[in-house]
Amino acid sequence: MEHTHEHHHHAGMSNSWRQAAAATLHCLTGCAIGEVLGMVLGIAFGWSNLPVVLLSIALAFVFGYTLTISPVLRAGVPVRRAIGVALAADTVSIVVMEILDNAVMLTVPGAMDAGLGDVLFWLALALSLVVAFVLTVPVNKWLIGRGKGHAVVHEYHH
Secondary structure, eight states: OHHHHHHHHHHHHHHHHHHHHHHHHHHHHHHHHHHHHHHHHHHHTTOOHHHHHHHHHHHHHHHHHHHHHHHHHHTTOOHHHHHHHHHHHHHHHHHHHHHHHHHHHHHSTTTTTSOTTOHHHHHHHHHHHHHHHHHHHHHHHHHHHTTOGGGGTGGGOO
16 A cells, blocks of 8 residues: 555656656746747848847747647636736746846857857757756746646646
8 A cells, every 4th residue: 555655656646757857847838938939030131139139039929828828728717817817827937937038148158159050059049948947847836836837727728
C-alpha cells in the first residue's frame, strides 16, 4: 500500500510539472509569435534596439493574450470576463518570458545588430526562447500550485 501511495504522489508531482510545461509552452507560443514578428519587423525597418525590443514585447503580450482569450470566448465566456481570465492566466508568465528572452537577445554579442539573413540572429532568438521556456516552467508550476496563472484557465478548456 505504501508503494502505491508513493506512486500516486510521484505521479501527481510529475503531472504538476507536465501542467506547468504545457502552460509555459502555450504561453511561449504566443510570446514567440510576437517576439519573432517584432524582431523581424523592427530589424527590417532598421530600427534601433529599444524600439525593436518594445515592439517585440508589445506583440508578445498581444499574441500571448489572444491565444488564451480565443478558447475562453469559444467556451461562451463574455469578452470582459475572457480578458480578465487571460490577464490572470498569462501576465506573470509573459513578463518573466519577456525579461528572459530579451535579456538573452541583448547580451548575445551582435545578436541585435545581425540581419535577418544572419544565422547569429536566428540562433540567438532560438536560444532566448529556450531559456525563457526552461526558466518559466518553475514559475508556472508555482503559480498553478497556488490556483493562479494557467490554473484559472483550465475550467474553460473543455
